[in-house]
Amino acid sequence: MAQTTEALTAERILAATEDVLRRHGPAKATVVDVARALGVSHGSVYRHFRTKAALREAVTERWLDRTSEALSGIVADEDRDPESRLRAWCAALFAAKRHKAGEDPQLFATYMVLIGEVSAVVDRHIADLTGQLTTIIENGVERGVFASAAPAVTARALFDATGRFHDPCYAREWEQPGIEAEFEAVVDLLLRGLRA
Template sequence: MAATETLTAERILEATEEVLRRYGPAKATVVDVARVLGVSHGSVYRHFRTKAALREAVTERWLSRTETALAELTAAPDRPAPEKLHAWFAHLFEAKRHKAGDDPELFATYNVLIDENSGVVEQHIGVLIDQVRSIVAEGAREAEFAAPDPDATARALFDATSRFHDPAYAPEWRRPTIETEFEAVVGLLLRGLRA
């Protein structure tokens, strides 16, 4: 790291991703992160008090990228709710597939980190289900969906589509029929929601 660059939490998280990709979660250390940044490990600890806190932050950062993209889709005012809900699940599926396929080493690493940080994962899932609830409630207000309980409906939709976003199913996402299967499930769910 050049002497004029300021050490920020964001730079540390970027370096941590690089180190995790290179060494995996079992061998990556704070010293490795500091070495990539050209600083002492004490400098890293000034931003993240423990290795666990650093790993939790990098997991949260990774998950929040998906949340942000989906929040934009959720807030889009120019789409009817059925179309928006389909696009939301399609985007979530595509984002998860890209993470698994484009960078398999980091994806495998994050699966380990996710198991360590269940609170972060539970919060992430809560954010996603709340986004689905928002779309379902919008559809109910516009009489596009018959959903008297948007909270329960959102949870059911999320659970019913887990095969297309839960990392445990990642090996299935490479199958040639997976997109057809996705469309069949989401289509069935949307037909069931129609008012």
Template sequence: MSTEPLTAERILEATEEVLRRYGPAKATVVDVARVLGVSHGSVYRHFRTKAALREAVTKRWLSPTEAALARVISDSGREPGAAKLRAWLLTLFDAKRLKAGDDPELFATFCALSQESSDVVDAHLTELTRQLTRIIEEGVREGEFAAPDPREAAGAVFAATARFHDPAYAPEWRKSTIDAEFDAVAALLLRGLRA
């Protein structure tokens, strides 16, 4: 038995390890407890169900991307509008590409978990669209963008760039032409938004 206090964070770290090792179909709460040196009941005291544990792991996986994107928005040194929007889109693409390339097994696992954790994924997508809306609203206020409905424009930008952030397209992110393709799509979207 472990003498280290059992925390939600330790459980989530162990769950990632178990998911990486066994995959989402075979990973169990008992496996997580075994890695931690505790009973599975101890894990359930922090996460009431296996589904709750998987949702928490999915949220933990998505949160750093949200935080990195929020930093792009709050960067007071960056001009509003086009520069900020392009930086935000590139940060999102780079974050997803990095996750897919650094740990492909865990990336595949989280893609599977995302299908189960639809509320967590929906909240993530809502947050990303909210951030995009904020950038476009700022660009409209500064007179750089012409978007009668910034929220609608944000949804369109997000959909138009899906190839660069939707995990379904991850195999394409290794193509030698992907950066040029990203640049072309971003330039087209920015031209379309300009006042």
């Protein structure tokens, strides 16, 4: 036991929690299941996450953060012009969400339930993503290629206007024929609107 307890990091607990959620679904997964999967007592899990709700919140945040982390490289790539970065960012967000929904539909459905429970985590995720967009827009304004009096407002508008291509409520439409062309049409129109 000493060995597993020593190595019991928050990350290990969260990885096990995701496995348990995948196998049991959000309604049935318990802290005891997570502890059993790790071969530790449920008390050891509670030392890292004080309540079941805190654990569910942390695992959802980790799932959402994987997306924002994947996109941060595009934001930081200042050698690339802002318009191409913005287009790549929107495409990468769509691809990441579509991948999550298509690759493991059961886990995706599970996280959809969790997301309904933890609105503060979702708000932080949206703030992360629109913050990344704001950085790209500000960069474009500085270089004189974008026009925006309020980059944060424009970022939120871009995020809202592309909702069909990242909001989970549209997940069923993401594999329909024509969706790529519809995505391109929306992004083209928005980029036209953004140009200086």
